[in-house]
Amino acid sequence: MPPLLFLPLVLVFFAAADASLTACRNATCGAMAVVYPFWLFNSNSPASALDCGYPGLGLRCVNNTLILPFRTHKYRVLAIEYSTHTISITDADMEYSSTNSSCPHLHANLTIDDRSWLQLASSVSNITFLYNCKSNVSWASAWKLSGCAAGSGNSSYVLLDGGVTGEAYGYECETVVMAPVLDAHKKTMAGVFGRLPPENRSFGEVLSAGFQLTYSAHSDKCSKCERTKGWCGYRHNETSTTMDFTCFCEEGSTKSHCGAKGLKRKLYAIAVASSILLLCLLLFASLFTLKKYRSRKISNDAPRIESFLQRNGTIHPKRYTYTQVKKMTKSFAEKLGQGGFGAVYKGSLSDGRQVAVKMLKDPKSDGDDFINEVASISRTSHVNVVTLLGFCLQGSKRALIYEYMTNGSLERYACKKNNSRGGISLTWEKLFDIAVGIARGLEYLHRGCNTRIVHFDIKPHNILLDQKFCPKISDFGMAKLCINKESIISIAGARGTIGYIAPEVYSKQFGAISSRSDVYSYGMMVLEMVGARERNVDANSESSSHYFPQWIYEHLDEYCISTSEMNGETTELVRKMIVVALWCIQVVPTNRPTMTRVIEMLEGSTSGLELPPKVLLSW
Known part of the structure; x- marks a missing residue:
């Protein structure tokens, strides 16, 4: 205003x-x-x-x-x-x-x-009026009223002299x-x-x-x-x-009359009004400056992003205009979800393929979220990594266009809060297959690419499921590219989602940041999948008041036996998922397995699969 x-x-x-x-x-x-x-x-x-x-x-x-x-x-x-x-x-x-x-x-x-x-x-x-008197009033100044008597022999009067009312009561x-x-x-x-x-x-x-x-x-x-x-x-x-x-x-x-005091009050009112007006001017100037700074920042970011896209012209996918994005989403008619990055809308390409269009919010300080997404995912090609089909960069409008995943995110099936609301419950076999698929996708990002990629935000929300419930890792806005296979990563500030962030990401005292940080997030996600699938765990039981990994470590056999299917094969799957997850969430990064080792443990026998040291779970 x-x-x-x-x-x-x-x-x-x-x-x-x-x-x-x-x-x-x-x-x-x-x-x-x-x-x-x-x-x-x-x-x-x-x-x-x-x-x-x-x-x-x-x-x-x-x-x-x-x-x-x-x-x-x-x-x-x-x-x-x-x-x-x-x-x-x-x-x-x-x-x-x-x-x-x-x-x-x-x-x-x-x-x-x-x-x-x-x-x-x-x-x-x-x-004075006297109503319904039993005795007659004989004063000279009294008139008898007609039509006022209530009983036989009673009368009513009016007296001109009000001073005789005391006697009238007699x-x-x-x-x-x-x-x-x-x-x-x-x-x-x-x-x-x-x-x-x-x-x-x-x-x-x-x-x-x-x-x-x-x-x-x-x-x-x-x-x-x-x-x-x-x-x-x-x-x-x-x-x-x-x-x-x-x-x-x-x-x-x-307290008396209008005059000199009024002038003083008027001057005071003018001074207050002027002060408020000055504050409004300063506020307006600050907002205008901020808006101008942000506009300049966006315009300064654009050449840097364009330079990146030109340097990697053989890698990045097709570029679309904002008008084309609006057309493919029918002016953003169907919203699929909302996150910290922005909103996701359903759309269709000209060839009929369905897509998911992620519209990024106002760009961050240097456009790293957009570059990370395009740079990292454009270098990938794996069945367990979502495919980036295109993008839009037009002024402040930035969008990423992905293949559409029919069954949405794993969050719908692997979170207790969603299961408790009547969500779809997957079988243990299907959950196990999803856990293996995610592990293979992470192994590919860590070792299969020419440029190693650390995702830094592995969680159920960022795992998409296609029509056959095949998992695909998505949302590379926090990803980090590393040339050397086992190099230590340096990042500015913690990144990720609380509950899935590895300890070393927010405190150097736990160790160096590396691809093992994704391993920790993977382990926490698998434990959440296990806890959400097994509904026989009473919310009021001992587990509800303890750190769940600690509780499940102490009650592993009991928990595995309590699975609803009650057969040896299912029990083995559940046990492998839990034990592998417990290894993945070790506090010291070097004590965690690589994703290659995780796949070996999941696909191998449980006979040689030992529990990690218990003491490391109490941090």
């Missing part, structure tokens, strides 16, 4: 810091605005509710109607006059209908203590409720003593008209804040648990 594209993100980041507070002054319910000191419980603002207003002054918006949950009761908001600091409300739960207008049924008293943010306005006084009324009304309504009712309110207005209508409450919430500070284009709020003090008035400004919040 270009660095300039980060600038809008930075600006959005700083704008988001104030967006939640801006939402406080944009809260509405229906056509009514809700601002400081009130706030909405159900506001979509991500800000904390108390950032917008005072505790106890939270409103709810229900069906576009504002509701004030005050004390234990709910009141419907009729209007909010922010200029006079008044709010008009009415009882939201009052039972009142036009068919029973003379008997509004109230449920709760409105009591307000001096500590509340809300107080009754001076224009409001109380009237009349054994079921419910006594004090309700606030505007004084104008009370005086109107008092002037028409002896009958219902004038102008055909019922008590229910008078109560529905509501009453007023006043509030006082830092009005002087809020006025100063608003004059400086801020908006008022209320939030937790940073150093205590108290709540303080807060003036929110475009550039941040203060």
Whole structure:
């Protein structure tokens, strides 16, 4: 992403810091605005509710109607006059209908203590309702309510003077409720003593008209804040648990009004944004430089590889363009596998032969993986070595084209994890033939070629099986070419796969690196083949907690007898595979047999085949 594209993100980041507070002054319910000191419980603002207003002054918006949950009761908001600091409300739960207008049924008293943010306005006084009284009320200021009695002989009343409620309980009324009304309504009712309110207005209508409450919430500070284009709020003090008035400004919040502090915050925001932008520029420059370096590296590697191909023009196979590779794989439609080197795809040549196309990942530092593969495998021709049919070298696109192996890799049949998932289990005879075939292929690489080849990555994954399960050694990306038959090999760093790497490859204290390193990998692979084939070995048995070569050394006879076929010929095959493998994994390279000797032991009798020294297995 270009660095300039980060600038809008930075600006959005700083704008988001104030967006939640801006939402406080944009809260509405229906056509009514809700601002400081009130706030909405159900506001979509991500800000904390108390950032917008005072505790106890939270409103709810229900069906576009504002509701004030005050004390234990709910009141419907009729209007909010922010200029006079008044709010008009009415009882939201009052039972009142036009068919029973003379008997509004109230449920709760409105009591307000001096500590509340809300107080009754001076224009409001109380009237008292007495419901279902057993004794008649004879006060001059009491009206009898019709339609409210619940039992025979009982009556309900309304008293204009709220101060007599204590005496009202002596009349054994079921419910006594004090309700606030505007004084104008009370005086109107008092002037028409002896009958219902004038102008055909019922008590229910008078109560529905509501009453007023006043509030006082830092009005002087809020006025100063608003004059400086801020908006008022209320939030937790940073150093205590108290709540303080807060003036929110475009550039941040203060405790009084907007002004000089805003400039300082703007400069700070600009400095932070500039720093982030600079970091983005540096990151972009680094990525651009790296990409350019890699492109130059690829272009510098290409002449060296081309020079190699020209020097060995009589050896290397056919060269294909990247367009031809895409065509033979149908744009890489069928993927056969994935490895550290890259992906392998199925394809077809123009003559109909099926092939496996290995697309190499981004080339390594000097293109050695590609050269190793082409140089080494092009010098081979053996039934147990895979055939390289072609390659592609076009810019950064590098591909190797092999003959297609129908049965995939030995890993499918020689690994416990695959067998445990229901993989195909080969017979002991077939596993033995595969082990012999791999040995012959390695012997050819070590001694049969004009230039000796050490593979350095022998493992089940790199052994491919054709339609008749004939094994073929593949993947020569780590191979090393040696002119002298028994020369010691020098390599830079360890190469191979953990679990199959010979000890001397990663530590010189074990000995010199040579073709015996492949012998060690071969031995570990054969032991894995044996362990995966014999499923009678309990995963919870003693063998599961020990180094398997050590365990099988100590239980060789028992293990061979436990083979499922239970016949002498099979037992001999299994014993030969195990004993040969144990010789191959000796720690000291010179104690390991050559691949020629390995073949002799596999094809000979087990009568003269002795176990190697046990002590060498404990490293």
